[in-house]
Amino acid sequence: MTLAIHARDGLGAFEASRPDVALALRALRWCNTTLDALFYDVGVLSIDLQQRHEVVTTQAAPHARRAGALAGPGLTTVDLGARSNPEGCILVVDAAEAPFITPFDRVDDFIGWARADGADVATVTITGVGSSAYGAAAFAWNVSTALGRRVAAIVPG
Numbered sequence: 001m002t003l004a005i006h007a008r009d010g011l012g013a014f015e016a017s018r019p020d021v022a023l024a025l026r027a028l029r030w031c032n033t034t035l036d037a038l039f040y041d042v043g044v045l046s047i048d049l050q051q052r053h054e055v056v057t058t059q060a061a062p063h064a065r066r067a068g069a070l071a072g073p074g075l076t077t078v079d080l081g082a083r084s085n086p087e088g089c090i091l092v093v094d095a096a097e098a099p100f101i102t103p104f105d106r107v108d109d110f111i112g113w114a115r116a117d118g119a120d121v122a123t124v125t126i127t128g129v130g131s132s133a134y135g136a137a138a139f140a141w142n143v144s145t146a147l148g149r150r151v152a153a154i155v156p157g
Contacts, residue, residue, distance in 0.1 A: 028130070033058050033080075036135030040127070045138040048145075049100060054078050058134050079103075080134040091133060092121060093140035094150035101137055110152070123147060126154045 036042060046056050056078050078101050090110045092102040104110040114121060125143050127136045133155045140153035 032130045033132035033134045036132050036138070040131075040135040040138040041142055042134055042138045045134075045141045048095065048141065049078060050075075052098070052100065054100060056080055056134070058132070080132070080137050089133065089155045091137050091140065091153040091155060092119070092150055093137055093144050093153055095141055095144040096148065096150075103133070119150070121150055121152045123149070123151045124154060125151055127156065129156050131156060 042056075049056055053075050054077070055075050058080055080101070087105075090104040090107065092104070092110075092113075094100055102113070104113065113119065123143060125136070125140045127139050131139075136153040136155045140151045144151045
């Protein structure tokens with residue numbers, strides 16, 4: 001699939017393939033993950049998850065396995081890395097019970113999960129444009145903690 005403006009419009013030079021867009025988006029989201037530490041309680045999220053035997057990683061997939069290995073026995077890894085889906089994603093965050101963070105790259109997957117699970121997600125959080133999955137999860141974590149129920153977090157595309 002190619003994301004493009006047709007050459008007949010005189011704008012063919014702006015044509016970019018989906019893999020190229022995904023690579024650029026991954027780099028931007030990595031930077032935004034770093035900036036989100038200034039705007040959201042990513043430290044609180046990390047500490048709370050660590051107390052629940054989960055470790056947050058924001059590395060790309062090949063490094064996530066290494067981070068999981070370094071996490072130690074009995075700990076699992078939550079990958080909140082710079083996701084490369086140009087359409088964004090949905091994270092279901094539940095500060096009360098596992099799974100604490102459930103990611104969905106497609107809306108229809110989220111809807112299917114909600115129907116099958118009988119999910120009672122009644123609150124949705126949306127962070128600012130450019131926010132990372134880590135920042136969106138941290139914001140949703142605070143809301144989930146305050147409300148005592150799970151929250152869906154929209155990670156902007």
